[in-house]
Amino acid sequence: xxxxxxxxxxxxxxxxxxxxxxxxxxxxxxxxxxxxxxxxxxxxxxxxxxxxxxxxxxxxxxxxxxxxxxxxxxxxxxxxxxxxxxxxxxxxxxxxxxxxxxxxxxxxxxxxxxxxxxxxxxxxxxxxxxxxxxxxxxxxxxxxxxxxxxxxxxxxxxxxxxxxxxxxxxxxxxxxxxxxxxxxxxxxxxxxxxxxxxxxxxxxxxxxxxxxxxxxxxxxxxxxxxxxxxxxxxxxxxxxxxxxxxxxxxxxxxxxxxxxxx
Amino acid sequence: xxxxxxxxxxxxxxxxxxxxxxxxxxxxxxxxxxxxxxxxxxxxxxxxxxxxxxxxxxxxxxxxxxxxxxxxxxxxxxxxxxxxxxxxxxxxxxxxxxxxxxxxxxxxxxxxxxxxxxxxxxxxxxxxxxxxxxxxxxxxxxxxxxxxxxxxxxxxxxxxxxxxxxxxxxxxxxxxxxxxxxxxxxxxxxxxxxxxxxxxxxxxxxxxxxxxxxxxxxxxxxxxxxxxxxxxxxxxxxxxxxxxxxxxxxxxxxxxxxxxxx
Numbered sequence: 001x002x003x004x005x006x007x008x009x010x011x012x013x014x015x016x017x018x019x020x021x022x023x024x025x026x027x028x029x030x031x032x033x034x035x036x037x038x039x040x041x042x043x044x045x046x047x048x049x050x051x052x053x054x055x056x057x058x059x060x061x062x063x064x065x066x067x068x069x070x071x072x073x074x075x076x077x078x079x080x081x082x083x084x085x086x087x088x089x090x091x092x093x094x095x096x097x098x099x100x101x102x103x104x105x106x107x108x109x110x111x112x113x114x115x116x117x118x119x120x121x122x123x124x125x126x127x128x129x130x131x132x133x134x135x136x137x138x139x140x141x142x143x144x145x146x147x148x149x150x151x152x153x154x155x156x157x158x159x160x161x162x163x164x165x166x167x168x169x170x171x172x173x174x175x176x177x178x179x180x181x182x183x184x185x186x187x188x189x190x191x192x193x194x195x196x197x198x199x200x201x202x203x204x205x206x207x208x209x210x211x212x213x214x215x216x217x218x219x220x221x222x223x224x225x226x227x228x229x230x231x232x233x234x235x236x237x238x239x240x241x242x243x244x245x246x247x248x249x250x251x252x253x254x255x256x257x258x259x260x261x262x
Numbered sequence: 263x264x265x266x267x268x269x270x271x272x273x274x275x276x277x278x279x280x281x282x283x284x285x286x287x288x289x290x291x292x293x294x295x296x297x298x299x300x301x302x303x304x305x306x307x308x309x310x311x312x313x314x315x316x317x318x319x320x321x322x323x324x325x326x327x328x329x330x331x332x333x334x335x336x337x338x339x340x341x342x343x344x345x346x347x348x349x350x351x352x353x354x355x356x357x358x359x360x361x362x363x364x365x366x367x368x369x370x371x372x373x374x375x376x377x378x379x380x381x382x383x384x385x386x387x388x389x390x391x392x393x394x395x396x397x398x399x400x401x402x403x404x405x406x407x408x409x410x411x412x413x414x415x416x417x418x419x420x421x422x423x424x425x426x427x428x429x430x431x432x433x434x435x436x437x438x439x440x441x442x443x444x445x446x447x448x449x450x451x452x453x454x455x456x457x458x459x460x461x462x463x464x465x466x467x468x469x470x471x472x473x474x475x476x477x478x479x480x481x482x483x484x485x486x487x488x489x490x491x492x493x494x495x496x497x498x499x500x501x502x503x504x505x506x507x508x509x510x511x512x513x514x515x516x517x518x519x520x521x522x523x524x
Contacts, residue, residue: 012463015300016431016480017290019465021283024305028279038277041305043286046463073444074464075451105444113447148466169278182335182367185375189337201274201308202336203281204410218278 002037002166002220003063009043010051010079011069011147022149023068030156035166035220036064046070051082059086059142064163066156069147071136073113083144084121094120097135104133127155138162171218172229175205175248176241179213187235188215191228197221198228205248214247264299264428264482265325271305272313272341273331273409284411285330292418297428297482298326308332313344321348321404326425328418331409333398335375345406346383356382359397366395389417400424433480434491437467437510438503441475449497450477453490459483460490467510476509 007027013019024041031038039062044050051070059065070079084091098118102110117134120126127136127143129151136145136155143163145155181202192200198219205214215236217228229245236243269289275281286303293300301324306312313332321327332341346353360380364372379396382388389398389405391413398407398417405425407417443464454462460481467476477498479490491507498505 009303012461012480013465013478014286015290015303016294016433017287017292017300018433018463018478020287024276025279025282028277030279032278038279039307041271041277041303043303045301072464072466074447075454076463109444111444111448113451114444150468171278171280182371182373182376185336186373189375192337199274201280201338202334203275204334206412216275216280218274 002035002169003164004039005031005036005064005066006040006042006058006062007038008054008058008065008067009041009069009147010046010067011043012045012076014043015045023147023152026149026153027066027068027156030160032169034160034163035168036163037166037169046076046078048078048082048085051079052086055083055086055142059140063141065142067142067144068152071117071134071144071146073117073134077116079144080116080119080121083124083139083142086142087121087123087139089122089139091119091121093118094124094126094135097126100135101133128158130154130158167220169218169220170222170225171216172225172245173214173216173247174229174232174236174243174245175212175214176236176243177210177212177248179236179239179241181213183239184213184215184235187239188232191231191235195224195228195231197224200228200232207248210248212241212248264297264431265426266301267293267298267326267328268302268304268320268324269300270316270320270327270329271303271331271409272308272329273305274307274338276305277307285409285414288411288415289328289330289418292422294431296422296425297430298425299428299431308338308340310340310344310347313341314348317345317348317404321402325403327404329404329406330414333379333396333406333408335379335396339378341406342378342381342383345386345401345404348404349383349385349401351384351401353381353383355380356386356388356397359388362397363395390420392416392420429482431480431482432484432487433478434487434507435476435478435509436491436494436498436505436507437474437476438498438505439472439474439510441498441501441503443475445501446475446477446497449501450494453493453497457486457490457493459486462490462494469510472510474503474510 070077124137124139131151145152201216203214215232233243332339386399386401393413407414463478465476477494495505
């Protein structure tokens, strides 16, 4: 079994709809590549009691808990104090991080708000931030990162080598224009029953110039995934559609904008 | 107190990173406009036990639980069977929905897979689907919608009039190019302390041609929000930056692509 993970997105701006999350998809893909199975994503508000309780709950349930958001210098950045509380340890100046931030800031500008970014839960290991110095950190199985996507990504790449991974997830897509889910459902279910170790998903797509269905086989056993792909391809052809390997062209993240048929 | 809500996104394709969620931001905004307070978002996989347990947990915790995904015709669409199990009721043909779908489908094509889309938990009230007929539904405080964004949006607009709302959330943004969070943090916190009924958030932005911080005051008391806006504006000016009302131009959803300063 691959290790499991959960992403905890901390931020009112996602729950109000002000901001579109831009971190989950990146992390989901990278975790899959590392052989870590992402099992859940939660988005919660900047409310201390909620953050503390959720961290306690989720870090017990999953091998890794990754958080994004709430580690900046303003009053609404309360993640780190909550992580410390969840672990029952002091939230205190981390001398090395303090020195790095002080050196980075313009003389006289390293005020109390900015010094908060050098405070970590006791026992945490900093994650370097090559963009703006203020660190993320790991404590136990909890990995705390910034919410700003460019910083989060840089932090994750610094964190990744220390994450114990498993076998990478392999996936294989076949699609066919004009195909409808309702036409292929029965045959697809038969393949899924025959190959329980492979996860077979059915995803309709709609582009300005085409619509159809993409069928994705996924798993950690590359041979089984390949075998499922052969079966999926044959099913598409048998039903009179033209199977094409891969996702449909011009598939953009988020572009699954609708379908009218099933 | 406004009614509370949680969004439950059901789908392996989000957790694998294959698909960028395109529903949460829409629902978050619409719920805010209706005076319903979105408190949590969860993304979970297409695993029966997980779906049932999560529905039981969340519908007890929030006034409304909205789900997206997993109500199509293929084997990986298991949401409805799980909702029925969570409510302890049969999952059965809904005659009116069956008749509508049968009339919509080409003669001879209304097969077993498609007939599953006419099965609802007993006691559910259908939500019309003007795009592809197969309905969503409400049962108790759980509102079940498609995952395809175009269909989900149409379903939500049909559902919205039946949701008991509260006072709409009002928000007011001021931003300033060149401003850094670390410079404004202390003054901002003082405003937040003075005005606990307003939620004041600080959001750095970075555009190709500008970077700065956006300060958002939000709440259901429009007068208090306006008063907070005046204080925020004054603070920005006092610190030597030029306050501009609204979000920074060219703010795109998801464009909070990074910031180097704090």
